[in-house]
Amino acid sequence: MSSDYGAMTPTETETARGRPWACLRQFSVFMENRVGNLTDLMRQIERDDLKVVGLSILDSVDFAVTRMIMDNYERAHEIFALTGLTVFENDVIGIVLPDDPQPFTEICRPLLRAEVNIHYAYPLMHRRRGQGSVALYVDDLDLALTALEPTDLTVVTEQDLAEGDEFL
Numbered sequence: 471m472s473s474d475y476g477a478m479t480p481t482e483t484e485t486a487r488g489r490p491w492a493c494l495r496q497f498s499v500f501m502e503n504r505v506g507n508l509t510d511l512m513r514q515i516e517r518d519d520l521k522v523v524g525l526s527i528l529d530s531v532d533f534a535v536t537r538m539i540m541d542n543y544e545r546a547h548e549i550f551a552l553t554g555l556t557v558f559e560n561d562v563i564g565i566v567l568p569d570d571p572q573p574f575t576e577i578c579r580p581l582l583r584a585e586v587n588i589h590y591a592y593p594l595m596h597r598r599r600g601q602g603s604v605a606l607y608v609d610d611l612d613l614a615l616t617a618l619e620p621t622d623l624t625v626v627t628e629q630d631l632a633e634g635d636e637f638l
Contacts, residue, residue: 492615492625493561494605495543496524499536500556503529508536511555515540518549523631524564524605526592539564539594539605541631562605563614564626566598577604577623584617586610596626 501507508527515522515538524539539562540546550557567573581588587609594603603626608614618625 492563492627493611494524494539494564494626494628494631495547495559496562496605496607497538497540497546497550498558498560499538499550500558501534501536503532503534507534511536514553515546515549518545520546520549521595523596524592524594526590537592539631543628543631560607561611562607563611563618564594564596564603564605564630565618566624566626567602567604568623569601574604576621577606580617580621580623581608581614584610584613586614586617594626596631598624598626598630 499511501511512522521541522538523541524537526537528535528537538546547559565577568576570576578588589607589609591604591606594605596603606614615625
C-alpha cells in the first residue's frame with residue numbers, strides 16, 4: 471500500500487465528458503424543534519460568509535430536518551463538522567427552470583421516461599439568465615443525469631454556485 475494514499479492531492483471534479491460534477495451537495499441537519507434554533511443555525515452559517523442557496527424544512531413535534539444547499543460546499547462542510555450537530559450529506563440535482571409555460575413538466579418528462587422517481591424538490595435561490603432553479607432528490611442519480619443529458623435542460627453545478635451567477 472502506497473504511503474501517499476489520501477495525500478493532499480485534489481480530487482478531479484470533472485466527469486469523463488469533461489464537465490464539472492453535475493450534482494449539488496445537500497446538508498440535512500437534524501435539530502431539536504424549538505423556537506430560535508433555525509435562527510441560531512443561520513447566524514452561524516452567515517457569520518462565515520456563506521450563502522444558503524436552497525432551504526427546505528421538514529418538522530415534527532420533537533425535531534426538524536433542515537435540508538440546505540450552500541454556495542461553497544467545502545467551507546460549509548468544515549463549519550458543520552465543528553458544530554456538533556447531526557448532519558448528513560447527499561447529492562441532489564440542480565436544474566435551471568426552462569423558459570416554458572410548463573417548466574416542471576419539461577423537467578419531469580425525461581425522468582418519467584427513464585422511470586426515475588423524484589422523492590422531493592425545492593426551489594434554489596440561484597438564477598441563470600433570469601431563470602429560476604430547482605433542486606431534485608431522485609432515487610437513481612446516475613440514471614437521472616443520463617436521462618437529462620440529451621435534453622435542453624441546464625444542470626446547476628457546485629461551480630455555478632461558487633461563481634455566484636445570480637442569486638435572488
